[in-house]
Amino acid sequence: MDFTILILALPLLSFLILGLAGMKMPHKWAGAIGTLSLTLVTILSYCAAALYFGAGRNAEGIFAPITPYNHTWLPLGGTLSIDMGILIDPISVMMLIVISTVSLMVHIYSLGYMKGERGFQRYYAFLSLFTFSMLGLVVATNIFQMYVFWELVGVSSYLLIGFYYTKPAAIAASKKAFIVTRFADLFFLIGILLYGYYTETFSFTPGETLLMSAGAVLPIALALMFVGGAGKSAMFPLHIWLPDAMEGPTPVSALIHAATMVVAGVYLVARMFPLFIDYAPEVLHIVAYVGAFTSLYAAIVACVQTDIKRVLAFSTISQIAFMMVALGVCTSSNPHYGGLGYMASMFHLFTHAMFKGLLFLGAGAIIHAVHSNEKSQMGGLRKYMPVTHLTFLVACLAIAGIPPFSGFFSKDEILAACYDYSPMMGVFMSIVAAMTAFYMFRLYYLIFWGKSHYEEQLSLYSAGKSTHKPHKPHEAPLCMTAPLVILATITTVAGFIPFGNFISSNGEAYHIHINPAVATVSILLALAGIALATVMYIRGNSKLTTAINKALGIFIEAAYNRFYMDELWLFVTKKIIFNCISRPIAWFDRHVIDATMDMMATITQKCGNIVRPMQSGNVQSYSVWFLSGALLLALMLIFFT
């Protein structure tokens, strides 16, 4: 497995080449270098997967982790050190597949999407940087290496969100994304520090005795790490950066803010799962509740957004929350008794990456065609963009949980795990799943069905009522549709992968079996959601829609404004931190502390001014001083002796 180092080295190399020499290159070369290196990485990742799983299970019946590389990078005294290495185990291999596949698709897709953009080379350089950091994160051999790459993905995300750096919204969004996640990372860091101190190592598998002695601190450390994960994975209330992050180019949203980086938090919890389940099950349940709440919140908000990328962003938040819930409802590490959620979560991570990547890339094609994010500019596009339409439909069916698409299988496992945990949780998540079907099909109908915005504009134009000739929507070029088709194919068949054979909570093979009761309920609910969306939106806004909007007026208004979470964020940053803390401190520094120093100088000067007249150069006054002094001395001598 020594070749795995290339999986990291290639994107890094292409980042360095493009970053240092990119500006002097023609666009084509830059695109070619980036895509070529990613193609190689993808091939290597699949090879790694084939070799690793092909080697079979060991005597204990699990796929044993392999560490081809592990070197001390920064010794920190005692037994602590930050190591850099590569860890190959089932979940890291799965992540390699996910990241390299989606990233390759995005690289190819961007050749068309970003064609002719200013900063094309920079774009590919950042994509390479991101891919490198994300791959480094998943193969981390220890928690600190994970943190190092965690920060690096954060900064690549910052750079890519702010890719259009002349757009004020993009600047604000990139800043917000970085600061919110950094805030969460603070907790992550403290968690790591606590963990490192008590277990005397940063590795994922500390000694048993040390874990026992860590006692009550370990759950705290794990909970703090989860906060870091919640920041990256956009769990409520740290989700506020993700919808804004859609200001970046759409392929970036597909790669970073849908398929890979945002699931880093889930991956973190999965990575620490053995510790969570054995030493901090109560924290795991907090994870479940946070996830459940987030999934509902995001689903509600997604139902009323008008910007198609925002709908997808909230849908991402909701789906990631599903994965968190699945991890959180685990009660043991045995997949047959309470540990099903782990497998389900990883399965959903895999399928979600594919279909959500597909949805975003499809959305990109649509935005490319109509030059707007607003769905009011769309409608009736199915005639103009047949490939995009079909692939988008596949992805919608998958996310809604309709068999035989992959989303059905993974979501069904999650729901089964939830029902195992408690019927309440199961019912709750089933409702959210139904809402998912509803808002996705609402989106689908509004984009592809109903009255065509183009035709309306065209009739206005030909009737002479508008001077602006509308732009005819057109299907995207091959390099953009090909990734859509590939991802749609994966989405269609991925459900049949015997996922449990490769990944399960304790490493033993687990055969996925569909629970008929749960499956029936979830299919029926999904169909109900789709039916409702069909009735309400197939011909644009129906009477029913208007009636519902009217009945829920304030609630919809609040949901449209995301329950004012962004206002809260602005209030905290602008009003509290900037105006109530930073300003007064800056004032205090200038007008109290510095003024004290100045005052000392002034007093010295004043004293000098008082004494100075004595040194007047006037002989008469000197003689007066001299005589008075002499007299005083004489008097003192007389009286005191």
Place this chain on the structure above:
Amino acid sequence: MNILNLFVAIPLAMLFALWISRNTKQIRTVMVTGSTLLLSLSVYLTIDFIAQRNAGVTAAQLYTDSWSWYPALNICYSIGVDGISVAMILLSSIIVFTGTFASWNIKPHTKDFFLWYVLLSLGVYGFFITTDMFAMFMFYETALIPMYLLIGVWGSGKKEYSAMKLTLMLMGGSAFLLMGILGIYYGSGATTMNIHEIAALSNIPTEMQYIFFPLTFIGFGVLGALFPFHTWSPDGHASAPTSVSMLHAGVLMKLGGYGCFRIAMYLLPQAANDLAWIFIILTTISVVYGALSAISQTDLKYINAYSSVSHCGLVLFALLMMTRTSCTGAILQMLSHGLMTALFFALIGMIYGRTHTRDIRQMQGLMKIMPFLSVGYVIAGLANLGLPGFSGFIAEMTIFVGSFMVDDTFHRTVTIIACTSIVITAVYILRVVGKILYGEPCNEEHKRLTDATWDERFTVICLIICVAGLGIAPMWVSDLINNGVGDIITILRP
């Protein structure tokens, strides 16, 4: 011939050569030759030092030598280096070298400027190589005085006020320091001024330590921007010319941290242990307070000066935690902060030289106008906020891990408070980057400006390479420093 003497001899030779040089070309030749020599010498010193250590030389100090200078007071010119000083010498050489290029076009009185500049660096080198308290103090003063003229004559804005304020405050610190040094000298029986001999005697009575530790620590702390004695820093940096800001923030402020560790804590260990909590509170305030004030500043140099208060606060904070790891982190932070701030001040100087303003409200969209400088600024910013791959991350993580090793509630709490600075730093860095670099250029005049010239590019690239080099391959520096820290820690925590 002891190689360390060259660090004093070369600047002296440079002073002479500058004095006799007649035109700008000659001055530049002298400066480039001299600073290149110093840089190569310190690289050689570092390599040789590491090689000797690897060969198994375990003496605490290498290249030691001593000449009696004023026997009546036992003052000697004694020299010697350990890992910490080697790292500091390397840092100084890098900054002096790049600073030369950053002040390539300094006007007027080019010759005088460089004379003072070299004198300042002479003081810095002397401070790091000597092991005699009094000689250290003397070199310390040698480094401080040129600052007054460099800011007062070649500065900008309220330069006379700032120069006076900086000098007076630092001189005030020196007064404390002198008292402290004399206290240590007499406390240890007035037999030697050599710090290692005093440390070996370890006979200063505890009551005396209680008096002289605060004096010495504050004396050096003023230069290390210890709250509430930091206010010279924003004004001083804002008025100073580019290369002086670089040298000051990059190296001179490190004299403070180095002195606190080498003299105050090393020689007065009992008081250091007992009184650390007071200074830990002050430095924790420095860390958070500096970062928070930086958020609402509008002048680029003020932002950086406050950022320096925060980062240098972290140096003293980590030293006071007194674990081997945290002290290694402190020295790493000195290195890292020196390089990063030098980079920052160099870039600010270059931007200011073009736009003639440092007010962030009057600049926008510089990325389009001067891409090289802007990219450099983004990199400096990312390094400053502790991005992995740059030196800041290494230093901060070592400090935090080291500080966490002290496991009582007080130390834990202050460490967590200090950790919050990583978020606040991100806020002010990204605020500036967003305001001045991104967006569309707002000022028509700015659109005509040009990007960096070759000497500026050279400065920036050199510093970026150093910052990234330290961040990517930290183990050798970390080992080097860790080695030097060990001896002092064994005294502090027997």
